[in-house]
Amino acid sequence: MSAIRLVPVFLLLLAPAAQGAVELVTLKNETIKGELVSVSAKEIVIDAAGKKVTTPVDQVLNLTFPNPVAAFGPDTKFALVEMTDGTQLKCATYALKGKDAKLTLLAGQVVDVPMAKINWILNEAHVADNMKTFKERVLAKKGAYDLLAIKSEDVVNAIQGTIGDADEKGESFEFVQKVGGTKRTVAISRPFAIFFQRSADATAKPTVCRLHDTDRNLVFASEITRSADGLTVVTSSGASIKYASTMVARLDYSVGKLTYLSQLATAALESSIKEEGNNKDGYVQPFAKDQNLDGNKIRIAGVEYKSGLALHSTTEVVYDLDGEYREFKAMVGIDDDVSGDEGPVILKVYDGETELLKWEFKRSDKQRVRSLNLNIKDVKKLKIVVTSGDPLGLDLGLHLSIGDARVTK
Numbered sequence: 001m002s003a004i005r006l007v008p009v010f011l012l013l014l015a016p017a018a019q020g021a022v023e024l025v026t027l028k029n030e031t032i033k034g035e036l037v038s039v040s041a042k043e044i045v046i047d048a049a050g051k052k053v054t055t056p057v058d059q060v061l062n063l064t065f066p067n068p069v070a071a072f073g074p075d076t077k078f079a080l081v082e083m084t085d086g087t088q089l090k091c092a093t094y095a096l097k098g099k100d101a102k103l104t105l106l107a108g109q110v111v112d113v114p115m116a117k118i119n120w121i122l123n124e125a126h127v128a129d130n131m132k133t134f135k136e137r138v139l140a141k142k143g144a145y146d147l148l149a150i151k152s153e154d155v156v157n158a159i160q161g162t163i164g165d166a167d168e169k170g171e172s173f174e175f176v177q178k179v180g181g182t183k184r185t186v187a188i189s190r191p192f193a194i195f196f197q198r199s200a201d202a203t204a205k206p207t208v209c210r211l212h213d214t215d216r217n218l219v220f221a222s223e224i225t226r227s228a229d230g231l232t233v234v235t236s237s238g239a240s241i242k243y244a245s246t247m248v249a250r251l252d253y254s255v256g257k258l259t260y261l262s263q264l265a266t267a268a269l270e271s272s273i274k275e276e277g278n279n280k281d282g283y284v285q286p287f288a289k290d291q292n293l294d295g296n297k298i299r300i301a302g303v304e305y306k307s308g309l310a311l312h313s314t315t316e317v318v319y320d321l322d323g324e325y326r327e328f329k330a331m332v333g334i335d336d337d338v339s340g341d342e343g344p345v346i347l348k349v350y351d352g353e354t355e356l357l358k359w360e361f362k363r364s365d366k367q368r369v370r371s372l373n374l375n376i377k378d379v380k381k382l383k384i385v386v387t388s389g390d391p392l393g394l395d396l397g398l399h400l401s402i403g404d405a406r407v408t409k
Contacts (some may be wrong), residue, residue, distance in 0.1 A: 022046065023064045026055060027257060027408050029329070036245070039063070039226045041208055057208065061258060063251040067214050070106075072126065078106055080125035084117050084201045085236035088218045094121065096166035096173055096188055106215050107247070115166075117237050120195045130192075138193050147195035148175050148186065156192050163196060204236045210252040213243065224251065260307045261405040262289035264319050267381065272314035272395075286315040292335045298401045300333035301368035305403030309384070310335065313345050313398035316385040321407065323378045330405040333369035334361055340397020344389030347400055351379045360389055361400060369403075376407065 024032040024046055032055065034048035044063060045054050078090040081103055089111065095102045101118060103111040122134050137156040138149045145160040164174035166188065176183045205222035211233055212218060219241060223234040230244040271286035285293050288310040292298050298305040308330070311317065332347060334340075343362040348355060349372075357374060376382060384402070388395040 021066060023062075024055060025061045025064075026059050027061060027327075028059070036063075036065075036226060039224050039231070039251075041223055057253060058257075060253040062254060065245065065248045065250065067246055067249055069212075069249050070215050072216075076106070077124065077126050080122045080131075082119040082121075083113065083235070083237055083239070084119055084198055085204050085207075086218070086220045087235050087237070087239075090125070090215060090217055095170040097170035098165055098168060102170075105217070111239075113239060115196070117201075117239070118196060119198055120193060121191075122193045123191065134193050138195055142195060142197065144197060145178050146175075146197050147193075148191055149193040149195070150190070151192040158195070163194065201237060203238065205234075205238070207236050207255065208253070210255065211243075211248065212250045212252065213247050214249050215247075221251075256409070258406055258408045259325070261309055261319060261402075261407065262307050266317050267320040268316075268318040270316050271312065286312040287317060292338050292401055293399055294338050296337055298403050299336045300331060300401055300403050302336065303331070303369070303403070305331065305401075308401060308403040308405050310338075310401045311384070311386040311399060313386050313388040313395040313400075316383060318384075319382045319407075321376065321379055321382050323380050325379070325407040325409055326375065326377045327408045328372065328374040328376045328382065328406075329408065330372045331369050331403040332359065332361075332372050332400060333403075334363055335399065335401040338397075338399060338401075340399060341390075341394070343398060345398040345400055346387045346389045348385040348387070349374060350381075350383040350385065351376070352381045352383070372402075382407070 021033045022036045024044060026032070032046050032048055032053050034046040034053070037045040037047050037052060041057065043054050043056050044060060045052055078092060079094055080088060081091055081094065082088045089103060090106050091103045092106050093104045096115065099115055101113050101115050103113065105111060122130065124130050133156050134149070138147055138158045141147065141158050143160070146163040147158045147160060148163065149156055149158045160178040162176045164176065166173040170188065172185050172187050174183060175186050207220045207222060208224065209221050210218060211221050211224070219233060220236045221233045222236045225232050230242065231248060233241040233243060235241065269287055290298070290307055292310045293312060298308045298310060309317070328349070334345070342364060344360045347357070347359045347361070349357040357372070359370060386400050388398050390398070
């Protein structure tokens with residue numbers, strides 16, 4: 001289908017602003033609480049106990065609103081629609097008519113968008129197995145053609161072809177099958193899912209933040225402004241959305257600013273411990289992401305960390321940062337739940353081959369965890385090394401866990 005200019009949509013009815021303090025977290029891990037005064041592409045202003053605090057957007061990680069997120073029960077049914085900018089909306093109903101789509105969200109708002117701005121539609125997305133099937137049977141098969149997914153006798157088949165315009169009554173659309181060129185009229189209520197083969201949207205604007213609303217919708221926003229009644233959001237694809245403050249759960253500004261090391265690919269990983277055979281019993285894992293060396297959650301001084309690294313001694317890992325980050329932060333210590341010798345075990349951090357930090361840890365230390373906050377401005381290769389401090393070089397059970405290991409810009 002030909003591209004259509006996207007006009008302002010998502011015109012939502014406004015409700016009174018939410019009562020209660022918002023919470024803003026900065027790159028420096030500072031927290032500011034108070035009433036939201038204004039938000040723009042450049043800055044966020046919060047009235048904190050009568051004092052207006054202005055924070056540049058490039059220093060913001062998250063802005064959280066005091067609004068509860070919906071807990072959907074078994075009677076909540078919805079289709080999930082993804083737009084070309086990644087925005088995902090849960091819809092109670094939707095209609096296709098001509099080249100346009102009309103989406104009715106769970107809270108009753110009506111959203112009008114061109115079909116050219118929709119990536120895919122999954123019916124009955126509230127069923128967990130349907131999303132799993134959609135990923136396996138549809139998304140995994142995407143290629144050069146549109147896909148029409150039909151479920152028959154509990155089996156989903158994705159048929160390649162071209163999806164045409166819907167009829168003017170909004171009851172059906174045309175589908176031309178790739179194999180054989182068969183043309184058929186498909187009732188809008190019939191498909192398990194519809195996938196449109198789209199090229200990258202060259203008109204999409206850069207994303208400033210990701211908006212999470214109280215109905216668990218995800219909106220990729222290129223612009224956000226505050227009015228007396230709420231927030232006005234413009235998506236990366238150009239759609240205008242008006243939200244009451246009571247409908248917003250969180251604005252996530254962390255994309256591109258904060259990166260957890262466990263999410264980064266390692267440029268190099270070395271250890272004196274080598275796997276033998278097929279990782280038989282007794283083999284020591286030298287390096288783990290988001291878990292300790294026993295395969296459980298990272299826990300240091302009684303605190304669990306969802307993200308982090310675990311390294312046996314005699315292990316080093318290198319990350320290519322290309323000088324793009326300013327700080328390396330983490331909580332470091334010997335994991336509570338992984339047994340081993342007294343120590344000592346040594347942590348070293350390098351800028352390439354230049355040592356930036358050297359710490360020694362023992363199980364008998366009164367201070368069980370240390371807060372790492374290291375300036376890594378212009379560091380291109382960040383190397384983390386864990387070694388044995390034993391005078392005989394023994395390393396049995398010597399290790400460190402690095403919780404919440406992250407680099408920020």
